[in-house]
Amino acid sequence: MLNRFLIVFFATVLSSCETSKFLEFHDFKSGWGSSEIVEFNFEGEKQKSLKNIDFVLRHNNDYSFANIFLISELHSSNKKTQIDTLEFKLANPSGKWLGDKKISVVEHRLPFKTGFVLNEGETFKLKVRTSMRLNNEVNEIENLDGVLNFGLLIE
Numbered sequence: 001m002l003n004r005f006l007i008v009f010f011a012t013v014l015s016s017c018e019t020s021k022f023l024e025f026h027d028f029k030s031g032w033g034s035s036e037i038v039e040f041n042f043e044g045e046k047q048k049s050l051k052n053i054d055f056v057l058r059h060n061n062d063y064s065f066a067n068i069f070l071i072s073e074l075h076s077s078n079k080k081t082q083i084d085t086l087e088f089k090l091a092n093p094s095g096k097w098l099g100d101k102k103i104s105v106v107e108h109r110l111p112f113k114t115g116f117v118l119n120e121g122e123t124f125k126l127k128v129r130t131s132m133r134l135n136n137e138v139n140e141i142e143n144l145d146g147v148l149n150f151g152l153l154i155e
Contacts, residue, residue, distance in 0.1 A: 025056070025151035032130055032147040034140040040126045040152045044118040053113040054153045055128070057090075060104050062146030066091035069131040072112070077123040085131065086112070105148065118154075126152065 026038045057068065067089050074082045088110045091097050099108035128150065132141045 022154035023056075023151060025149045027149045028147055031062075031143045031145040032150065033143050034130055034132070037127050037129045038150050040128075042124050042126075042152075042154060044120050044122040044124075046120055048117065048119050050115045051113075051118050051154050052111070053116050055088075055108075055110040055112050056151035056153055057088075057099075057108045057110060058105055058148045058150075059090075059146045060106070060148060063090075063106075063144065064146070065132065065144075066093075066095070068144070071129050071131045073127040075125045075127075077121075086110075109153070 022042050024040055028036070055070070067087055070086045070088070072082075072084045072086060074084075088108070089098060090106075090108055097106045097108075099106045101107075130140070130144055132144060133139065134141065
């Protein structure tokens with residue numbers, strides 16, 4: 001009887017600790033083009049909750065920059081819009097990648113929003129595009145070679 005109670009108790013505890021996650025990726029055929037906008041749609045949960053929202057960027061050694069600039073537009077169903085220009089460091093000054101390298105792919109987890117409130121019934125649309133330029137250049141780089149995919153992780 002005690003064994004049954006312990007099994008039920010631990011199963012309940014473990015299931016209550018489970019956090020809901022959202023993970024979605026957009027794959028690129030041959031790098032991330034400057035005119036290519038990545039879009040994610042997600043919604044609030046049954047209970048108001050605080051979540052961390054991260055970007056996940058995967059690239060190979062054809063990516064030739066130590067950072068990446070992104071422009072994000074977060075639209076919510078309650079008519080609020082947040083537009084941000086973001087810079088993420090991807091390599092240290094010596095050129096070593098800061099992300100996790102697995103064979104020829106480097107994965108970076110890039111913090112976007114910490115403690116973000118997801119209200120029940122609220123829907124969100126997030127648009128992200130690159131904004132990279134060479135030094136002393138006005139025009140954006142047309143294509144970021146080596147970028148394999150870009151994802152959104154909410155947990």
